[in-house]
Amino acid sequence: xxxxxxxxxxxxxxPDRNPRAPRTAFPPLACDxxxxxxxxxxxxxxxxxxxPPDSNLADYRHLLKTLGCERAVLVQPSVYGDxxxxxxxxxxxxxxxxxxxxxxxxxxxKDEIESLHRAGVRGLRFxxxxxxxxxxxVPAEMLREVAKRIAPFGWHIEMLVNLDEAGDFxxxxxxxxxxxxxxxxxxxxxxxxxxxxxxxxxxxxxxxxGGQCWIKLTGPYRITTAPDLPYxxxxxxxxxxxxxxxxxxxxxxDWPHVMKKKPMANDGDMTDLFERWVPDSATRKRILVDNPxxxxxxxxxxxxxx
Numbered sequence: 001x002x003x004x005x006x007x008x009x010x011x012x013x014x015p016d017r018n019p020r021a022p023r024t025a026f027p028p029l030a031c032d033x034x035x036x037x038x039x040x041x042x043x044x045x046x047x048x049x050x051x052p053p054d055s056n057l058a059d060y061r062h063l064l065k066t067l068g069c070e071r072a073v074l075v076q077p078s079v080y081g082d083x084x085x086x087x088x089x090x091x092x093x094x095x096x097x098x099x100x101x102x103x104x105x106x107x108x109x110k111d112e113i114e115s116l117h118r119a120g121v122r123g124l125r126f127x128x129x130x131x132x133x134x135x136x137x138v139p140a141e142m143l144r145e146v147a148k149r150i151a152p153f154g155w156h157i158e159m160l161v162n163l164d165e166a167g168d169f170x171x172x173x174x175x176x177x178x179x180x181x182x183x184x185x186x187x188x189x190x191x192x193x194x195x196x197x198x199x200x201x202x203x204x205x206x207x208x209x210g211g212q213c214w215i216k217l218t219g220p221y222r223i224t225t226a227p228d229l230p231y232x233x234x235x236x237x238x239x240x241x242x243x244x245x246x247x248x249x250x251x252x253x254d255w256p257h258v259m260k261k262k263p264m265a266n267d268g269d270m271t272d273l274f275e276r277w278v279p280d281s282a283t284r285k286r287i288l289v290d291n292p293x294x295x296x297x298x299x300x301x302x303x304x305x306x
Contacts, residue, residue: 034252
């Protein structure tokens, strides 16, 4: 079992356990590219900043079936540090149709990368937000060294970073030689409403022009200033990003929505937001099916068996 939550690691609210289907059905082989598995039988890191609710593979498979997602990507959460045991156990039990993004020490070597690749991992995550020191400092030299090691495997680097506080991020992230995936539409700490007017958003558009940057259309409640759905201020930045590079946009639930400060909504209601951001059905299919198939290396026809 996990240790007792320290004072600085509040217990998060659980997701709605009765999700509904989205208003518009997803196309076959749609992929949720961002979800976490939490099980207290795998010890949480003592230095974590939150304590998640138990949200296991069975819970998540129920969500995927309800939403109509036949592929999924598990992302290592910060509460487990670089101990990927919970994620790898879920990945092994859930396959086929699952991939993952892991967290490792920067010194990760070829043998471990090969082992993780066989398990279904296709990228490494670096979270510079959920930390006590050096928040939003992009570790340039470390990322360059890691990129050299993962490039032969076709992996990418995923960053959780508040881009509006990350300084001159575009030249670095555009020169790593591997794809870079940025979560939550760039995760502006200043909020979605003013995000398109900032210098950092312009830098992000230039980074997208370079061809190596991908954006996760996830976590709108993390950047909105609206108190509840439908998070109208997220529509404009989402549509601008999709227009800039539809071939490198991907979508995800961000389930089970840990550290959600706004009222917990039904996942069906949150999934319906995607149609507002991307009204064109062909572009939605590209984002839900074609783009994640390329980035995560899904085989043709590979899908989850429900």
